[in-house]
Amino acid sequence: MIRHACLTVRRVLSVGLRRFSHVSTGEIIEDEFEWTHLSRQASLYVHWPYCLRRCSYCNFNKYISRQSNEHIMTECLQKETESLLQLSQVSSITSVFFGGGTPSLAHPSTIAAVLETVSRQANLSDQAEVTLEVNPTPVGMSKLEDYCRAGVNRFSIGVQSLQDEDLKILGRDHSSHQALQTIEEARRLCPGRVSVDVMFGRPKQSVESWEDELSELLRVCDDHVSLYQLTLERGTQLFKQVQGGQVTVPAEDVTAEMYQCARRTLDQHGFLQYEVSNFARHNAVSHHNMSYWKGRQYIGVGPGAHGRFVPLGDGGVTREARTQTLEPDVWIREVQQRGHGTRRKIQLSHLELIGSCLALSWVSVKSLVHPPRSKSYYRVDDSFLMTEGCAAPGMDWPYWTACCQLCWWSWNDKSVSSYKRTVMLMQKRRPPTHDDRNVNKADGVRESLFVG
Incomplete structure (x- = not known):
């Protein structure tokens, strides 16, 4: 064998x-993978590192800001965007994704400033997908229209659950009612371009309750759904609670059945599964997501952001994997001193690129x-x-x-x-x-x- x-x-x-x-x-x-080694196009990921609070399950690169430094953060995001675009020498940015952290804490002027910087360095078409992750709180919802004016044309809403008790266990700072309101407002502003994130495998969750919750969500959601299994990340509050016996999570076989249940339910509602966690109908796939899965170039800006592109501006001919400095304060100093906060870069060999492409293909829609x-x-x-x-x-x-x-x-x-x-x-x-x-x-x- x-x-x-x-x-x-x-x-x-x-x-x-x-x-x-x-x-x-x-x-x-x-x-057939729609992949290019030396391309003049790239996607752009922008990381906003700050949150108001840390969710009990989360170990992403996020920080609780102790001071108001949005002006400095905006300037540094612009500066690093400019530096890395010049380094890559791409002529066109096909999509932009603002993630975090909680990027919906950023002022709309920050989003507009970064997009203006992109437009000065490369072509950013009016049809290019510009996504912003939104925490469905009243504050987040109140700024949706301003974000659209700033250039955002797609929202990714972190619903996670429609059960208020579960939201408290997860440490989320919104209610299910607020999430539904945010979805409604986002759909009004960007019809057909609203994605919702929902999590399964949560504490005390059963296959039956998950099926009911998913059906409720599908009555109000738009044309894109992202499913994420709750994973216990070492060092998080939820990990400690489960290890200590205060909280229990579903067994792995139950979680597996939840995933199959979700696939069946979404299929019945006309959603095509185009990636392991993403489902879309009416051709509402995330173009930014697809750029990752098709092995295309992407540029990462902001603390802890990750990118893969060919640094033509430095005379490079091979794609590099780049990671930006994690800590916001250190990253800010580095960007102010040398234009970017790249902490680590690794040249990728042809064999590595082929291996990456094959792995991506195996978990793609085909x-x-x-x-x-x-x-x-x-x-x-x-x-x-x-x-x-x-x-x-x-x-x-x-x-x-x-x-x-x-x-x-x-x-x-x-x-x-x-x-x-x-x-x-x-x-x-x-x-x-x-x-x-x-x-x-x-x-x-x-x-x-x-x-x-």
Whole structure:
């Protein structure tokens, strides 16, 4: 079995090598992954690091601001945006995503200032997708119209739950009623361009209550839904509560059934699953999300932001993985001194780029929605291929194991037995953790669901 699987992986790599055999010449190559090595286009991610409070489950790169420094933060976001755009020499920004943290705490003028900087350095079309994550509080909702005037044309609303008791356990600072009001207002301003985030696997949650909650959400939501499994992050308050026995979370087989239940329910409501956690109808996919999953260039701006692009301005010819300094105060000093706060950069080899592209393809819509008919899907032993995909050079192990477990549940209707078999196999041959762990948490990085 292993020998057969190795031959299959070798065949996949040989296909990848043929696809990218002309990379060294500097040509722009289009293929079925819609990926290019040297592209003049990129997406832009902007990280706002501040929150009013820390949610009990969250270990993203966020900070509780003790002083009002929005003016300085705005200037530094502009300066780093300008520096990295000049470094990348991209001619067009195809999408912008403001994440965090809680970017809906930022003044609309900050959003407008960053977008103006982008427009001065590169083409930012009027049709380009500009997304802002919104915390559905009264303050957040009151600024939605101003954000639209600033240039935002898509909202991602962190609903997380429609159960007030669960919101308190999660440490959220909004109610279910406020979330519903925010969705309504956002849909009025950006019809067809509102996404809602909802979390499953929460404390005391059952499959039946999850199904009822999802049905309620689908009565009011727009055309995009993002599902996230609650994961217990070491060092968070919720992790300590679960470890101490004060709080209990559903068993993994129950969580697996919740995921399958959500897929069925969303499908019945016309939503297409185009990525492990994202569902859309009426062609309302997130173009920014798709730029990640198609392996395109993206530039990360702000404390802890992560990016991958070719630094043509420095004479570079190879894509680099870049991570910005995490701590806002240190990042501000570095941006003021040298124009950007890049703390770490790693040149990615051609093999690493191919591995990344293959891993992305395995958890994309082609292999996720119709695996038996997918030309880019080589199924010999699911667990082995998941291991290979997760261990692809340049990938973050926790993120890919989480993604591929969701894919595994998607491929199998018998999710409980599938989950147990997957865990058993992964415990036998889990690869070592990679050093490339410092990926921006706001990009959706999740801890591994497989406990070795």
